[in-house]
Amino acid sequence: MSDRDMTMKGYLKPFKDYKPEHFLWDVSEDGRVATIRLNRPERKNPLTFDSYAELRDLFRDLAYASDIRAIVLTGAGGNFSSGGDVFEIIEPLTRMAMPGLLAFTRMTGDLVKAMRKCPQPIISAVDGICAGAGAILAMASDLRLATPEAKTAFLFTRVGLAGADMGACGILPRIIGQGRAAELLFTGRSMTAAEGQAWGFYNGLHAGTDLEQEAVKLARSLADGPWFAHGMTKTMLNQEWAMGIDEMIESEAQAQAICMATQDFRRAFEAFAAKRRPEFEGD
Numbered sequence: 001m002s003d004r005d006m007t008m009k010g011y012l013k014p015f016k017d018y019k020p021e022h023f024l025w026d027v028s029e030d031g032r033v034a035t036i037r038l039n040r041p042e043r044k045n046p047l048t049f050d051s052y053a054e055l056r057d058l059f060r061d062l063a064y065a066s067d068i069r070a071i072v073l074t075g076a077g078g079n080f081s082s083g084g085d086v087f088e089i090i091e092p093l094t095r096m097a098m099p100g101l102l103a104f105t106r107m108t109g110d111l112v113k114a115m116r117k118c119p120q121p122i123i124s125a126v127d128g129i130c131a132g133a134g135a136i137l138a139m140a141s142d143l144r145l146a147t148p149e150a151k152t153a154f155l156f157t158r159v160g161l162a163g164a165d166m167g168a169c170g171i172l173p174r175i176i177g178q179g180r181a182a183e184l185l186f187t188g189r190s191m192t193a194a195e196g197q198a199w200g201f202y203n204g205l206h207a208g209t210d211l212e213q214e215a216v217k218l219a220r221s222l223a224d225g226p227w228f229a230h231g232m233t234k235t236m237l238n239q240e241w242a243m244g245i246d247e248m249i250e251s252e253a254q255a256q257a258i259c260m261a262t263q264d265f266r267r268a269f270e271a272f273a274a275k276r277r278p279e280f281e282g283d
Helices: 003-007 049-064 086-093 098-117 133-140 168-176 178-187 193-199 208-223 227-242 245-260 263-273
Strands: 024-027 033-038 070-075 122-126 129-131 143-146 151-153 190-192
Touching (some): 070 133, 129 133, 133 151, 143 208, 227 245, 245 263
Parallel strands (some): 033 070
Antiparallel strands (some): 024 033, 151 190
């Protein structure tokens, strides 16, 4: 058996030079931290059929990245995202038959699934408008930072749709609580940044001039940490939603035993004993 087969590293690939068509992709020099930037600032960064699909495929493929360890998701021009483009998505949907509509809603849901399943922590850096599907992207991230000016709205009801979109009725209550989620999903009103922080939606608020720097700083701290173990934490946070206490404890026993079998665990101990900072390799 070849070394490639023994380690599986040969089946991974770098994403540092990935070239998207429908958003920007910036990667740190060492390849560990990537920034996805929605980049239609003249329209407040709306999503299109193509950008949905490309984001879905990227997050799916990042499970096989040899370099990327943490991701920052943000928008250009002082806004995060205004959601689905009114003329490029909403108007065509009004003319679609049910099979096409279901294909679309499944595709958008698959983007959330891909974000939750990719092993890298995703940090949303939210400024300005964060609405509709844009709010869903922030919700589907693992951590969220915002500016005091950020306005987050799950406004599906305002266009005659249910608040049940892309997992919102399941995920949002787990972040901010059932009553608060119900209010936002029924009314479509904007959640202020202060409310978002107080309710646990936002992990911190920063001035617009500092927001992305703080998000990258947080991503860097995760990328330089025990990133294999971070991926395990993310997996457990997702899987344990549907488990009873016995299943939770057993699953975490197995997950922690897997992490204890890694060389990173040994490196951390040796570094602690030597009073130096550990270097994590993910093996």
